[in-house]
Amino acid sequence: MLEHIRDKVLGLKEEERRKFYSACFSFPSSQALGFSELMEIIQKIPSRDEVRIFLSLENEDPFIIAKNSTEAEYRAFIEETLEDEMIFTKIEINKTLADGHFSIYRYQKFVEDIVGLSMEDVLKTFSMFLDGAGKNIVFELFDSPNIFYTKTMYFLPVGNREIDCNFSRTQRLLACRDNTYFYNQDSYGLLPDDFKIEVGYEGNPFKELFMKLETILAASFIASMLRFRVGR
Numbered sequence: 001m002l003e004h005i006r007d008k009v010l011g012l013k014e015e016e017r018r019k020f021y022s023a024c025f026s027f028p029s030s031q032a033l034g035f036s037e038l039m040e041i042i043q044k045i046p047s048r049d050e051v052r053i054f055l056s057l058e059n060e061d062p063f064i065i066a067k068n069s070t071e072a073e074y075r076a077f078i079e080e081t082l083e084d085e086m087i088f089t090k091i092e093i094n095k096t097l098a099d100g101h102f103s104i105y106r107y108q109k110f111v112e113d114i115v116g117l118s119m120e121d122v123l124k125t126f127s128m129f130l131d132g133a134g135k136n137i138v139f140e141l142f143d144s145p146n147i148f149y150t151k152t153m154y155f156l157p158v159g160n161r162e163i164d165c166n167f168s169r170t171q172r173l174l175a176c177r178d179n180t181y182f183y184n185q186d187s188y189g190l191l192p193d194d195f196k197i198e199v200g201y202e203g204n205p206f207k208e209l210f211m212k213l214e215t216i217l218a219a220s221f222i223a224s225m226l227r228f229r230v231g232r
Helices: 035-043 071-079 107-115 119-133 169-179 207-222
Strands: 010-016 020-028 050-056 063-065 086-094 101-104 137-141 153-157
Touching: 010 107, 035 050, 035 063, 035 071, 063 071, 107 119, 119 137, 119 153, 119 207
Parallel strands: 101 137, 137 153
Antiparallel strands: 010 020, 020 086, 050 063, 050 086
16 A cells, blocks of 8 residues: 555554554655655545545644645645655554455554454454444455455455355354354354354464364354353
């Protein structure tokens, strides 16, 4: 997403949490990024996500670039800066799950955020994603060419042809609820199938976590009256 400006900015640092992405960097006003370069970033962001770019000088309120900003506004901001001033920039993206799709802009950072949670919070997080998506969810990867998926979760490079899903998650979930005594199933709403990797790749940082979750859920479904309290 930022490939076209990486060699033009200083101190680039990216972070990604479950529903939030940010990037911070700076550049001298004498070598300011072009308006088209900044808008190219915004145009890459799906309409389901909200993106804003904040540009600020030291001790001053930021100038904000959004989807409806104009080049004239940006030029006016640059013209008011001194030649030796640094422009501090922050990109913020608030991510939203829509139509079964969810954005991941920095996959490794996203993984680190999830893996760093307690096991209970990991389960709550994926339950939130799958409950919001319905049948299945597609995680669109903006910085990775790798593909992996389970029966219900697909991690695919953005623009990749999607994979047909013939697995009825709702039917399977109802069947499990009717035939097991999984006490907290309504709280988590997850299946072992959600984490069983069908297609993977070497070095996938989610592999160990997904295998652990699959094992925990499989054991939970066959245990009688199990109170589901998982610690790290």
